[in-house]
Amino acid sequence: MTRAYHLMQKDIKKGSDEENELEILVLLIQKYETEKYPIPSPNPLEAIKFRMEQLGISEAELSGIIGYRSRKSELFSGEKIKSEYDSKTT
Numbered sequence: 001m002t003r004a005y006h007l008m009q010k011d012i013k014k015g016s017d018e019e020n021e022l023e024i025l026v027l028l029i030q031k032y033e034t035e036k037y038p039i040p041s042p043n044p045l046e047a048i049k050f051r052m053e054q055l056g057i058s059e060a061e062l063s064g065i066i067g068y069r070s071r072k073s074e075l076f077s078g079e080k081i082k083s084e085y086d087s088k089t090t
Helices: 002-008 017-036 044-055 059-066 069-077 079-089
Strands: none
Touching: 002 017, 044 069
16 A cells, blocks of 8 residues: 555656556455445445435425425335335346
């Protein structure tokens, strides 16, 4: 990590040994992080709720955005997401 950081601070020329070294180090770091610290896929409903919280949008405002109140109910009950997910995986 220290070596990769040091190389990132330099003005490296394209095609140089240092550029090749940095590229290899980055690939190795990414592989290590993916294997040792995998990030699970988010639950679609939780992702929507998280984004709503970030934007400061209420469920009532979401109804106005997506159209129908029943559609919002389907979404928050998980029915809409589950049925769409199931149709894509079959």
